[in-house]
Amino acid sequence: MRICITRSEKHAYSETFIRDQIAGFSELADVFTIHSGRFPERQEDGTLLSPKAFWILHKVIKTFVGRNNFFSNYGVKKYLHNNSIDVVLANYGISASHMVPVCKALNIPLLVIFHGHDATNKKTLHKYKKKYNKLFDYAASVIVVSEEMKKGLMKIGAPEEKIRVVPCGVDITKFQPETNIKKKKNFLAVGRFTAKKGPLYTIRAFHQVFQKFPDATLTMVGKQNGLYDECVKLIADLGMQNSVIFTGVLNQTEISSLMQSSLAFVQHSVTAPNGDMEGTPVSIMEASASGLPIISTLHGGIKDAVIHNETGYLVEETNYKDMANYMIKLFENPETAEKLGLNGREHIEKNYHQKKQITKLYNLAKEAIEDKK
Numbered sequence: 001m002r003i004c005i006t007r008s009e010k011h012a013y014s015e016t017f018i019r020d021q022i023a024g025f026s027e028l029a030d031v032f033t034i035h036s037g038r039f040p041e042r043q044e045d046g047t048l049l050s051p052k053a054f055w056i057l058h059k060v061i062k063t064f065v066g067r068n069n070f071f072s073n074y075g076v077k078k079y080l081h082n083n084s085i086d087v088v089l090a091n092y093g094i095s096a097s098h099m100v101p102v103c104k105a106l107n108i109p110l111l112v113i114f115h116g117h118d119a120t121n122k123k124t125l126h127k128y129k130k131k132y133n134k135l136f137d138y139a140a141s142v143i144v145v146s147e148e149m150k151k152g153l154m155k156i157g158a159p160e161e162k163i164r165v166v167p168c169g170v171d172i173t174k175f176q177p178e179t180n181i182k183k184k185k186n187f188l189a190v191g192r193f194t195a196k197k198g199p200l201y202t203i204r205a206f207h208q209v210f211q212k213f214p215d216a217t218l219t220m221v222g223k224q225n226g227l228y229d230e231c232v233k234l235i236a237d238l239g240m241q242n243s244v245i246f247t248g249v250l251n252q253t254e255i256s257s258l259m260q261s262s263l264a265f266v267q268h269s270v271t272a273p274n275g276d277m278e279g280t281p282v283s284i285m286e287a288s289a290s291g292l293p294i295i296s297t298l299h300g301g302i303k304d305a306v307i308h309n310e311t312g313y314l315v316e317e318t319n320y321k322d323m324a325n326y327m328i329k330l331f332e333n334p335e336t337a338e339k340l341g342l343n344g345r346e347h348i349e350k351n352y353h354q355k356k357q358i359t360k361l362y363n364l365a366k367e368a369i370e371d372k373k
Helices: 016-025 052-065 070-082 093-106 122-127 129-138 147-155 199-212 228-237 252-260 282-289 320-332 334-351 354-372
Strands: 002-006 030-035 087-091 110-113 141-144 163-165 186-190 217-221 244-248 264-266 294-297 312-315
Touching (some): 002 093, 087 354, 122 129, 141 147, 282 334, 294 320
Parallel strands (some): 002 087, 294 312
């Protein structure tokens, strides 16, 4: 199999799951990757897919016409043809919708993976309504990362028979439980400071823990933009500057180490005002694989990844008081935290093992090639 995998950015710090996807596929097939932009413009080494003159013409025409054209399609079409690509796997619905005309012209099957905002953001769904309908019609499989997302896409016209639920997996060799049962005092949150991640709710929940246990700490990992300044201000207003630690962006090894030294993983995901929702957060799955109990919300794919009262606790969106109560419960009962965490590790091994998830994608790609023949 010769597969081309597309992504909007090459080095997006929050998209380790796509890099893992590419690495996993490389063990099963000949992998080619293109990136940069909603409609990919560059090869893996960064060189343009189109001649520079065509690339400039595409930009000029798109500025006035507002859509892709011959000059934008040329480079991608040539790349797929010259590399004898058998199937295209496009990450994100937006990118996949732009790939439809090219794949259709070359009679190459197309698989699309929706990850989150591309399936929930109100503005995106309105803008791409027609393109998504064409995508649903042409795509061999419409892959989603949660049951919640499946329901959402069916509402906007995705045929149920084409939808496959395949969440991103976790490399369980990189995330291992800490076996030493000791009194841990740190709560951990990993994610961008965006509305759907609910960092302000997480901070408010931690404040109630802090009032009862002043020695508790909260570590927040993620790029310091978006709602970051609001988070810093709230922490100062609540007098917790010495108890909340911001690390900035960390790599997988550093995050794994933090998970091993933490009591529990916390993330108060909510539906953002623009409709944006989580898919199935990879950080939550990684934390479970590390043996951490999860305290989160009844939101998106989190409802699949976390089993309430068995691998962690789930509360209603915006109910930070209930979240705080569960955080206090685990702070007072480390044995319960360990039990929930080990249950979570078992749940991830069984249902979110990375190799198994990539094999599912590989089999869907294989079926698409056979069906096209």
